[in-house]
Amino acid sequence: MLHEPSAVIGTDNAAEKKAKLGVILFFVYTIIYAGFVVIGLTKPELMGLELISGQNIAIIYGFGLIVLAIVMGFIYNYFCTKMENKLNKN
Secondary structure, eight states: OOOOOSSOOOOOTTHHHHHHHHHHHHHHHHHHHHHHHHHHHHOHHHHTSEEETTEEHHHHHHHHHHHHHHHHHHHHHHHHHHHHHHHOOO
């Protein structure tokens, strides 16, 4: 028994723009993450400073990185869907 694809897959005219957006978001996240690493390597005492509600910078920055990754995922999905709808009209 052969299983056919559930959706017709054709040429994705938005693939190049989606890839470019993905690379841009990757570099933005990498730079922000590198800031976390640089602080940890050069001034580790800063990571222990309390900032908000008794939480130190390491915890806030770390959770911020997690939230940023999720938000960037939503941003990527939104713009990719928009590009697909615009460029893949048949």
